[in-house]
Amino acid sequence: MHAHPIIETEQTQVVSPAIQPHIQIQDLNIHIDGHHILKNINLSLPNNSITSIIGPSGCGKTTLLKTLNRLIDDTKGVQVSGSVFVNGEDIYAPNAEVTHIRKKMGLLSQKPFPLPMSIYDNIAYGPRIHGTRNKKELNAIVETQLKNVGLWEEVKDRLDQSATRLSIGQQQRLCLARGLAVKPEIILGDESTSALDPISTQTIENLLVELKKDYTIVLVTHILRQARRVSDYIIFVYGGEILEFGKTEEVLLNPKHEITRQYVKGFIS
Amino acid sequence: MLRTRLIKNAIAKQSSFVLLLISLSVVIIIGIGLTFKSIPLFESFNIWDLLTNHVWAPMKGSFGFLPFIMGTLSVTLVALLISCPLCILSSIYLTEYASNALKNMVLPLINVLAAIPPVLYGVWGVLFIVPAIQSYIAPLFGVSTSGYTILAGGIVLSVMIFPIMISIMVEVLKTIPAELKAASLSLGATKWETAQKVILRKAKPGIIAAIVLAISRAFGETIAVLMVCGNVSKIPTSIFDAGYPIPALIANNFGEMMSIPLYDSALMFSALLLFVIIFGFNLISRIILNRLEGKHNG
């Protein structure tokens, strides 16, 4: 089962000067404890747009996301074959440097995980480990990123407070800002709104839509409506294979596969 | 920049790995060191004789370990007879009956009990248990004794192994699924019947593991038992006899052992004996407990 080749859109052509897609997956196979979790994945993710990975639970969508920044390495009994190219560099090459690859990809996890430090230090953590020591520079980064996620006004007077004191919606925005502070090129979201209330969910969704002009965004979601609201492209994963990949309306309104149609209608969940 | 960070990372990784290897090699050093030092004894006697001979007279070149083995076994047995029922009942009470408030009060207290150093247990034994045996318990059975007995050692030891038994048993009982209890209760069984017939049966491997761990703790306990046991190298015939457990033998004789031939080797052999038995017991019970925990998590 092969995925569709990249779909040419004006948007990718115009905004990104690099024609090469950020992320290209070739012949990716993943086994976990002998189970074939992902089967022959071939995929090019469109730049500067939001791609949602949908599918029934246990179909391998989170696994697919985790292969993109090699967090899959941490899984028990995992075996990976094939290649994932990020900016043309195979991140599964034997001599690939993982730290450097991960920096390019911001992760927005399921639940917000503020680091055990102050709001300021949460944002400054990334830039600091990557070598920014200048206080002024750091201040600027913190302010910009917090403004980016619309959190600045809410927290500017208590930057030295522990980040765990923020509400869960604020925490998730903080985590997004923290990820952006290391200047990634790609944002990976793993059901990033599943722990949030509807209003915070909307805030995050709006942010993501705004951010896509600068970033390539890949989201895993189990909420079809969310996929419809925010994404430009949809990947439907079923039983470890990519059944469908195309523009959002196409996949949702006019799916090529019976299984996709049933899932979209809500028969499979 | 990235390079320095990666180098730092690699250094941290390598040095922690070295620390790990060094710490783990302690097991091997203990095993080999003790075996090596016991060899002279093995050259003169066969192991079976050493373990079954009951005459301990180093000056005359007779090394019989039987009195000490029996001393250790009898003290441990007394301790188990006291603490097993108490701990099993208490653990069931804590997990099945007690309110959270009570649990949150009792479990920390058990931890305090675990934190009390052995020598304080010894002091308590000398101050309370030994006189109590001398003037109340032994006369009850028509025996006259100084109080420094197997019984005293057993009682002190039983209190010392309360914490390890209870904390592990409570953990094990917690892993019993609530559905199982609910099923039994909804069939009209009383809580006690459920505990007896369902929970205890299901928790058996874990409880055995807890007891085995407690036994190995009891085998190795030195100072508290030494302080109350009397330390007479004869095979005890009643709980009102004095006894001489293996750890006490080592602790009491280390200073003077150098002048008598084979004495140091004999003491090292007894340490080896302790090490091997305790290593084996720990290994078995940890494997059982790890398996239970794995099942529970998976």
Add this chain to the structure above:
Amino acid sequence: MDNLKTRLFKEKVAKGFMQLSGMLVTGSLFFIIGTILYKGLPYLSWEMITQLPKGGFYMGKEGGILNAILGSLYLAGVATVLATIIGVPIALFLNIYIKTSSKLAQYSKLMFDILYGIPSIVYGAVGFTIMVYFGIRASLLGGIITITLLTIPIVVRTVDELIRTVPNDLKHVTLSLGATNWEVAKVFILHIKPGIFTAILLAFGRAIGDVAGVLLTTGFSDNLPRYIDEPAATLPLAIFFQLSSPIPEVQGRAYASALILTFIILIIVICTHILSSKQNKHKL
């Protein structure tokens, strides 16, 4: 219905026994502390904790056990610091650098569980032999080495337990920021900081209370050790020696010394308790 009655009666009896056992077990703690308090308090004096033993101290003459108190603090303090420096990186290594499901991690943890169960008399015996082999006399150094080895498994196990309570996502989000494993480890340390102090206190408690390990390796001295290769007194040993004296006055001092050790342990326990409740507050 008689059947039901007997069953309910059994339930009541069983519950009664359980309550009784619970009370006995918990009560034993108060009983021990109570006994030591009752016997020790009359002999406790300011002199005891501020003075070194003077000539004839063990015959009932003047002096105190400052040597033992300080000796114990030195010994347990240094050993705990060393065990922490060695044990914390090991626990981090086993959980962050290598997969927790790997054979190395699993076997190592099993080994530390077993090492934790090896009695201190065995450590002491081996330590003594090694010291004899290298010609080191019984000294603070010997005691520190033995007690460090004894406490490393405590630190590794406790810190390992702590790390396992941290959700794996913390590792993932930190890695996603481009952090190296070493930088992840530092974030973990920040996260479990109160718990690490708990581990340190636990190790310190075990170190300061141990007798069998120091009996063979540290010796005993009426003076404060000025150098690390001098023998040193420890509090539990002081208790043990004084208690075996036939002179009532000296025995009394043993009770008082036991009381001092009890105080130290209780302080440690209370600090541990406060810290571990703090740990819960910061939980995600």
